[in-house]
Amino acid sequence: MKVAKLTKREIAKLKPAEKPYVAWCGVLPGFGLSVRPSGVMSFIAQYDFGGRAGSTRRATIGRFGDWTADEARLEAEDILRAAKRGVDHVEAKARRKAELTVAQLCDEYLEHGCEHKKPSTVAMDKGRINRHIKPHKIARMKISDVRDVHVERLLKDIASGKTAVKREGGKGYIATGGKGTATRTVRMLGGIFSYAVKCKYLKQNPRSGVELYPDKKGERFLSPNEIQRLGETLREAETDGLPWQPKDGPNAKHTPKKAATAREVVSPYAVGAIRLLMLTGCRLREILNLRWSQVDLEQGLLDLSDSKTGAKKVLIGAAAIKVLEDLKSKRLEGNPHVIPGEAKGKPRSDLKRPWKRITEHAGLNVDSEGNPKPLRLHDLRHSFASMGVASNLGLSIVGKLLGHASPTTTQRYAHIGESAERRALNEIENKIAAAAGMIDTAKVVDLKRGAA
Template sequence: MRRAKPIDLATIEIASVDLPAKGERLLYDAGAQGLAMRLRASGARSWVLLEKTGGRTMRRTLGNAALIPLDAARRMAGTQQAPSPTPSTATPSAPLFGCDARIADVMPRFLAWGEKGRWKRSTVRQMRSVTEGHILPALGRRRVRDLAPEDVTRWHLDVSAKSAAARMALSTLSGMMLYAESHGLREPGSNPCRGLRKKQRSNRGQLLPAATVRQLWAALDRLQERFPDACDAVRLLLLTGARRSEILGLEWDRIAGPRAVLEDSKAGPRTIWLNAPARAILDARKATAMGPLVFPAPNSEGPIRAIDRAWDRIREEAGIGSLRVHDLRHHFASLAVSNGIDLRLVGQLLGHHDLDSTLGYAHLSTGALANSATRVSGLIDRALRGKTGEARHA
């Protein structure tokens, strides 16, 4: 297979690069010899280094491309390929960390590095919280180079037993270890957090009864004049499967025909697909819009932040008990999966960063699979009985 031409990966938005439909593909970097970003259909993006050894090309994984910036990946690639400098040609430079650096020494610099536009403010707050509450008290005095997978496993089990923040704590520690690798404190690919599941899979999804959806829609019609913004927002949530923050923060110039393109959502850039009823709601609001926001706050320059009070009244009017606004997103996903739509497509509709986030709905696909199997077996049975005309038109 012919190797693709290298490109300068600094000129593209890595998070928005299309994933392959199946398997994997490589994007070769023109800025560092042998460096490539591996894209997998599952959503995973990682840095790999291709080296020629004994006439064969060997591939080495450097780490997660979502956590290791391009410049760090290029340095890692150069470190692996370049020969050790001789005393006469070496350029003296002060290393950022000593070889005996402890987790308490490295973690503050890692968080400060990520805070500079790489992470959302809410993410930074959560990472600092788990660092102070769970990572530094237990592991802060450990040398970064000494932390082993069994140490992380014991620590993670202990945190999981007493806190719901175990996932964030593990992700934060894992990110710091990748940062340590890029600064030479650990060997590339030696992250001791690797293999521990950061996201516990569980059966997700709540397929609302058709009667409940009709009750909700009728309640929205009755309360439209009293709560126009909240009712329109709820309708759009039900029709698109979008997150509440994505709908409430929507801007008119992000809407183009059947889609709304968001630069910054929970999992990065993503597209919200708008069906005909959703576009009709937006067209009606556009006719009376006075500014750049679809849902402007009445007493401030920003968007509406919450619809909780209106939602309580809508639930009461519809008689639907303790249903949450976020359950509308689960209903959208559940309806899609239970009607046979591929999990990868559902993940794209929901704006999931990787397939693992969508797999929680996989249990809902069994009904669609059973129906498909029954239909296929019926076609085969008709063909075996010589009823080919019926099989073709079944």
């Protein structure tokens, strides 16, 4: 599109669209403002260089806000004037950027290359950069000098603990390293180098060809027997209560006189949250941050506006609806969250203590050989997926239930896909709910509401 002249007033009229677009200045040809769906606006200068096909260059000047329209116009005039003299601003910038050190590239990536990531993911990236990459000698290398052998050396040094960071006073570690950390850090660094390639600072990614360690995150998949034990413990936790455990050791100030026989009832909100994690395959924050305004019991849907992979709708079946109906009957006035916390109007922050007590009582914190292996809340999501795959429901259907599939590739088949997803959801949910004793298998029927 074209505007009469790129000014602050004209820019204020521009709105983000579903796809990126450029508003071109009608006064200075080649000067424009790139508008992204996220709302980020950047001034650009576009010119032809070399007079042949594919010779169009687009130079980014800077973001609106950091640059005024007048400042950006002056810069664009310089770039366009230089192009007529045979100076390629984009290539010159790429040469200068190739002289960045790895540490400087990481800083630029955190500032300009993470717009698609959530703040929690950016914080994790920043931690890996500060703890494992910047202290390493690769951080001082110019990015144009980095080869796969240097990346491989970083991988091995993190794995062996050479980048481990001790706490002040030398007691314990902030970061220990190891093969898992090495794999995830180098994979992230590969993404940073991909950013450099995209920006034309580099011609190829030096991480390519580096073989990473298997990224074993310790996933657990609950067996039907384990799901049954978990279900029984959840019922016991919310009714009779679990054997009392001191928060601060056996000599705690408020230890009951008959501690050996005392029992403590677990919050119905904590129990309900765990059941929803079991029955939906959702991530922890998706359930803890869930608001009643996002719950549609009639259609059997959760409308998640801010999940890890963006906005999505989660199908829920009869057993999950029953859990939500029970929670709704206990809804705290003035709190919009399904799983309310202690602070007024806020959601519950975590499930660490009740989850630890429940899994210990159910005997779920050991592996198949009897070795200690704590069951994580996220393993409920893995168990949901494994139950679906084991039922031959297809990876694509299970992936859609978990929010893994790209919506753009399946949108045209949405009216067919939801029916298939609904059948898959019912089959997975029914198996989990029956094993956990949440429902009577003889009374389970497919949820028809909302299905195509």
